[in-house]
Amino acid sequence: MTALRPDVAEFDSDSQPAVGVPASSQGEGSGLVQLHESIATLLASRGQWRQAYQHLRSAFDLVYADQDEEPQVPEQLRREVDRLRREHAEAREQSLRDSLTDSYNRRYLDERLVDMVAARGTAASSLAIALIDLDWFKQVNDTFGHVLGDRVLQQVVELLQEELPEGAFCARYGGEEFVLVLPDVEAATAVAVAEAARLRVERHSWSSLAAGLRVTVSVGLAYEPPAADTSTRPPVSPEQQLLRADGLLYTAKQSGRNAVAYRENGRVRLAGAASGRRGIAESRVVGY
Structure with missing residues (x-):
């Protein structure tokens, strides 16, 4: 077979040929x-x-x-x-997009997390993962119907995606759960971004969609510092970090919902106004 000529754009493995010679x-x-x-x-x-x-x-x-x-x-x-x-x-x-909310889907999330975790092994980069769940969403569907429930999910995604740092993105994890991925940010910045997103959802004018509608979210934020800061520990896989975020999400739920739960100096804390709550449930996931 004759070699491809350099004046013809060569296709990669995902490209499509133009079928047909004059x-x-x-x-x-x-x-x-x-x-x-x-x-x-x-x-x-x-x-x-x-x-x-x-x-x-x-x-x-x-x-x-x-x-x-x-x-x-x-x-x-x-x-x-x-x-x-x-x-x-x-x-x-x-x-790579979720058909309902137009956020990225689980496939994109998995692909990007693998790449980001691999990059952390060779670069001084951090990674924060915020797992977000709508509070009492079943009641929203039962009370207002699934059509309005879909509109709520779409609006929540719009609110979550506002003011994200460069390189960050939102993906639908499944059902009414979403993930904010925040690469290359400091721990305090990650907490501030997650808390700001939670607050935007709480303060949104939900009554414009339906009278009596109120929507809040709970957030579990797992943060991994740059690899250089954790040289004595093995690298954390995407699955492990998502599990830690899930455990902290459980903490936020059990501590009254509508809160961001994270770890600081080995202790579980709640961000923002929720920090004044007396009881904080311990995370289901250990190993920090």
Whole structure:
């Protein structure tokens, strides 16, 4: 098979081929050209883009095999390549979004956390994970209906995503649970961001959606300092950090809800106005 020419944009493993060589350019061997095109079309329909593209390139080479000079890639083919690349990028982005709230989904969360934890092993970067759960959300659905419940989830995501630090993002963890991922921030900043998000939800004008509606969230914030600060401890996996956030979320729930629970100097604390509460339930997860 003839090697790909440098004037043709080469596809990566996720890219899609433009299937079809202009029939007007075909001379001898047109039957073989058509065979390559047919195979390319079949492979493309199965999502086997790399193999399809190779067959298309073979057809293209056969068409121009008798020419002395390198052929210019037809402008139509270039435009088709660009269009397919854009469509593929858009499809990839949509596959990482939650269809209801348009926040990132669990797939994106898992992928990013693995990358971020790996980066912490070689760089002086921290990572905070805030696991957020809507308080008494079942009652919202039972009282106001699931359609309004969906609108509540959408609004909560908008509120959570406001004023996030650079590099931070929100993802739907499942049901009425969401995650704020805060890379490269200090512990105090992570607490402040989580508390500000909780407060925005509490203070939002929920009555504009339905009379008597009130929505609050509880938050468990797990913070991992830069790897250089924890050289005597093994690295914490994404699953471990999420478990710690879940344990602190339990603490926030058991301590009265509508609160951010976190650890400071080995002790569980509540942020903001909730810090004045007398009783703080201990986290279900140990190992800090």
